[in-house]
Amino acid sequence: MSIRYPNGKKFEKKRIFSGQKNVNNKDDRFSNRGMSLEEDINETNDYYRAHQIAVIHKKPTPLQIVKVNYPKRSAAVVTEAYFKKPSTTDYNGVFQGKYIDFEAKETRNKTSFPLKNFHEHQIQHMKEVMQHNGIAFALLKFSLLDEVYLLEAHELMSFYDKQDTNRKSIPKKEIEERGHLIPFGYHPRIDYLKIIDKMIDRC
Numbered sequence: 001m002s003i004r005y006p007n008g009k010k011f012e013k014k015r016i017f018s019g020q021k022n023v024n025n026k027d028d029r030f031s032n033r034g035m036s037l038e039e040d041i042n043e044t045n046d047y048y049r050a051h052q053i054a055v056i057h058k059k060p061t062p063l064q065i066v067k068v069n070y071p072k073r074s075a076a077v078v079t080e081a082y083f084k085k086p087s088t089t090d091y092n093g094v095f096q097g098k099y100i101d102f103e104a105k106e107t108r109n110k111t112s113f114p115l116k117n118f119h120e121h122q123i124q125h126m127k128e129v130m131q132h133n134g135i136a137f138a139l140l141k142f143s144l145l146d147e148v149y150l151l152e153a154h155e156l157m158s159f160y161d162k163q164d165t166n167r168k169s170i171p172k173k174e175i176e177e178r179g180h181l182i183p184f185g186y187h188p189r190i191d192y193l194k195i196i197d198k199m200i201d202r203c
Helices: 037-050 120-131 153-160 172-178 193-202
Strands: 002-004 055-058 063-072 075-083 091-095 098-107 112-114 135-142 147-152 169-171 180-182
Touching (some): 037 055, 037 098, 037 135, 098 112, 098 193, 120 135, 120 153, 135 193, 169 172, 180 193
Parallel strands (some): 002 075
Antiparallel strands (some): 055 091, 063 075, 091 098, 112 169, 135 147
């Protein structure tokens, strides 16, 4: 099926592989290296729901259907569609009575994270979440390094607001200093709520 953005650009789901094959007797925590960040988060969220830790889902994006084929009388196949409007952030849900809202991004850069990966409407949405005492953040993955960091929304905004003057990306060193490295695990895969739990305790 062909899906396009409002500007007509074709949507292509990206998936990054490490190119490494699994080896027998390898630590299970590392058996899924090469999965996309979205796959890792979805697997983690499934674990949270199954163990009644939190209810967090990926947000669906409304589609405008353009073309439909009917190979059978009883079945219809959508062959072309457009995103109706820009999405806000990727995920939202509830954890310990708190509203959780976050964006997930990947980069193949090793030394910085491009700010162009974020859009103004996403940053504005995070600000609105924070104004209502929700918890907003971003999960940033350096794909070639297999490292994932949680960067709180107010930290992300401090970088985003400066991009028109002196920077177009966030140096990895500053993400390491101001963010939170999330070690890969087996179950859950990326335990980001362990960090959010500490943030709630600080409030």
